[in-house]
Amino acid sequence: MNRDDEIDYKSIVEWRRNFHRYPEVGWTEFRTTVTLVTLLREMGLLVHVGTKVINPSFVMGRDTKLVESAIESVKKTLSLDQQKILDEMQGYTGCVAVYDTGRPGKTVALRFDIDCLSVSENKSNDHYPVKQGFVSERDGFMHACGHDGHMSVGLGVAKWLAEYGEKSGLSGVVKLLFQPSEEGVRGAKPMAESGIMDDAQYFLGMHLGFIAKTKEIVVNPNNFLCTKKYDFRFFGVPAHAGAEPHVGVNALSGACNAATQMLGIPRHGKGMSRINVGVIRAGTSRNVIPAFGELQIEVRGETEEINTYMANQAERIAQGVALGHNLRLESELMGEAVDLNNDQEMVDMLSSLVNQDSSLINVPSRSFGGSEDATILAKRCQSNGGKSLFFVVGSNLAGGHHQSNFDFDESSLLIATKLFIASLLTLCESNK
Ligand SMILES: [Zn+2]
Known part of the structure; x- marks a missing residue:
C-alpha cells in the first residue's frame, strides 16, 4: 500500500x-x-x-x-x-x-x-x-x-x-x-x-x-463511555432578604441541594458510571433572595443502560428539588455520545x-x-x-x-x- x-x-x-x-x-x-x-x-x-x-x-x-x-x-x-x-x-x-x-x-x-x-x-x-x-x-x-x-x-x-x-x-x-x-x-x-x-x-x-x-x-x-450533558436552570422569585424573605423563592439553595443529591446517586452495579456537577451559578447580590440557579452536569456510563440510569436519576433529582423548593425548572440536553x-x-x-x-x-x-x-x-x-x-x-x-x-x-x-x-x-x- x-x-x-x-x-x-x-x-x-x-x-x-x-x-x-x-x-x-x-x-x-x-x-x-x-x-x-x-x-x-x-x-x-x-x-x-x-x-x-x-x-x-x-x-x-x-x-x-x-x-x-x-x-x-x-x-x-x-x-x-x-x-x-x-x-x-x-x-x-x-x-x-x-x-x-x-x-x-x-x-x-x-x-x-x-x-x-x-x-x-x-x-x-x-x-x-x-x-x-x-x-x-x-x-x-x-x-x-x-x-x-x-x-x-x-x-x-x-x-x-x-x-x-x-x-x-x-x-x-x-x-x-x-x-x-x-x-x-x-x-x-x-x-x-x-x-x-x-x-x-x-x-x-x-x-x-x-x-x-x-x-x-x-x-x-x-x-468508550456513553455520556449525556445537561444544563438545569432553576427559576425562583427575588425578594428583600431582610424585610421579606418569605416572599422570595430561593433558586440558589435549590441548585445546591440538587448538586449534592446528584453527587450521591448510587452507582450502577453492572459497570463504570460517572457524574460530575462541573458548574454551579446562582445569585446576584448578598441581600437579595437568589431568583436564578444553574447547574451544568454530565453523566457517563460504560453502556447505554448505565448511562440512561445515571441520566434519569439526575433528571428526577432536578425535578424533585424544583417541586420541593417551588422553583420552575428548565432542562436542556447539551451533548450526547454513545458507546x-x-x-x-x-x-x-x-x-x-x-x-x-x-x-x-x-x-x-x-x-x-x-x-x-x-x-x-x-x-x-x-x-x-x-x-x-x-x-x-x-x-x-x-x-x-x-x-x-x-x-x-x-x-x-x-x-x-x-x-x-x-x-x-x-x-x-x-x-x-
Ligand atoms: Zn478530540
Missing part, C-alpha cells in the same frame, strides 16, 4: 498549520468551514452545507449570541465569493463532501471533526507551533485536541480521491463528513439526524494521539492493512476511557445495516490533550491519510 507519492503531504501540513492559527470553538467554525468548502470545491467535489448536513431540531449546546457575533467578525475577513458560502451555511457550521465514482458500489462515510477548545496556547519559544510560526492567533482558543490534524487528513483524502480515485478503480461513493462541535459531544447527533449518511454501508472515524505513540495504530479501542462497538469485519480489515506496512505497529486494543460523539454516527450506520470502525492513529505528543502545550507529531497525518485511502480501496474493491 505504498502510495506516499500520491499523497500531498506538504499541503496536508500547510492546511493543518493554517487551521491551527485560526481555531474556532463548536458551532462557530465559520472560517474553518468556509476554508474547507473552498478547498473541497476547488478539488472538484460536490459539497453540502447548512441544514442539508445539520438538522436544527437536534442541535445541542449552541449559543445563538456567540454564533451571531462569530458570523459578524468572520464576515469582515471573507471575499465576496466566500461570503456566499457563509450565506449558504444558514448559520450552521460543518460540511459534507461527496465523491461519486460514477460506478455502482458501496457508499463509505468518513468523519473528521473540526472544532477547537477554549484553551490559551502556550506562547513560549520551545513550543513547536511558536517555533514554526503557526501558533494560535486567537487568544483563549486553541486546537488542543488535534482536530486541525483530523480536518487536514480529510482534505488529504479528498485530494487523493480527486486525483487518483478514478485511476485506482474505486467504485461507489465516498462521503467526507466534516463534523462541527465535537467538544462537548454536540455536533454528531444533528449531523446524523440530517440523514446525510443514511445511505452509507460503511463508516470510518479516527482520533490522533491520545493513547498511542507515532506509528502505533489502535485498531479496536475500547472503554462504541466496532464491527469485527472492519477491525480485521484495518488490522491486515496495518500488518502489511512494516513501519506500523498493530495495537489490537487499548482503553480510550473518554467519550467521542463519532460513536453516534457509527451506531447510526450500524442501525441502517452498515458496518462501522473508529480507530486511533498514534502520535507523539508534546503535551497532553486539552493542555496549552499540546502538540502532535505531524508525520502521523501521513499515516492516517494512508490508512483511510487503503481502507477505501479495500472496501470498494470488495464490492466488485
Whole structure:
C-alpha cells in the first residue's frame, strides 16, 4: 500500500498549520468551514452545507449570541465569493463532501471533526507551533485536541480521491463528513439526524494521539463511555432578604441541594458510571433572595443502560428539588455520545492493512476511557445495516490533550491519510 507519492503531504501540513492559527470553538467554525468548502470545491467535489448536513431540531449546546457575533467578525475577513458560502451555511457550521465514482458500489462515510477548545496556547519559544510560526492567533482558543490534524487528513483524502480515485478503480461513493462541535459531544447527533449518511454501508472515524505513540495504530479501542450533558436552570422569585424573605423563592439553595443529591446517586452495579456537577451559578447580590440557579452536569456510563440510569436519576433529582423548593425548572440536553462497538469485519480489515506496512505497529486494543460523539454516527450506520470502525492513529505528543502545550507529531497525518485511502480501496474493491 505504498502510495506516499500520491499523497500531498506538504499541503496536508500547510492546511493543518493554517487551521491551527485560526481555531474556532463548536458551532462557530465559520472560517474553518468556509476554508474547507473552498478547498473541497476547488478539488472538484460536490459539497453540502447548512441544514442539508445539520438538522436544527437536534442541535445541542449552541449559543445563538456567540454564533451571531462569530458570523459578524468572520464576515469582515471573507471575499465576496466566500461570503456566499457563509450565506449558504444558514448559520450552521460543518460540511459534507461527496465523491461519486460514477460506478455502482458501496457508499463509505468518513468523519473528521473540526472544532477547537477554549484553551490559551502556550506562547513560549520551545513550543513547536511558536517555533514554526503557526501558533494560535486567537487568544483563549486553541486546537488542543488535534482536530486541525483530523480536518487536514480529510482534505488529504479528498485530494487523493480527486486525483487518483478514478485511476485506482474505486467504485461507489465516498462521503467526507466534516463534523462541527465535537467538544462537548454536540455536533454528531444533528449531523446524523440530517440523514446525510443514511445511505452509507460503511463508516470510518479516527482520533490522533491520545493513547498511542507515532506509528502505533489502535485498531479496536475500547472503554468508550456513553455520556449525556445537561444544563438545569432553576427559576425562583427575588425578594428583600431582610424585610421579606418569605416572599422570595430561593433558586440558589435549590441548585445546591440538587448538586449534592446528584453527587450521591448510587452507582450502577453492572459497570463504570460517572457524574460530575462541573458548574454551579446562582445569585446576584448578598441581600437579595437568589431568583436564578444553574447547574451544568454530565453523566457517563460504560453502556447505554448505565448511562440512561445515571441520566434519569439526575433528571428526577432536578425535578424533585424544583417541586420541593417551588422553583420552575428548565432542562436542556447539551451533548450526547454513545458507546462504541466496532464491527469485527472492519477491525480485521484495518488490522491486515496495518500488518502489511512494516513501519506500523498493530495495537489490537487499548482503553480510550473518554467519550467521542463519532460513536453516534457509527451506531447510526450500524442501525441502517452498515458496518462501522473508529480507530486511533498514534502520535507523539508534546503535551497532553486539552493542555496549552499540546502538540502532535505531524508525520502521523501521513499515516492516517494512508490508512483511510487503503481502507477505501479495500472496501470498494470488495464490492466488485
Ligand atoms: Zn478530540
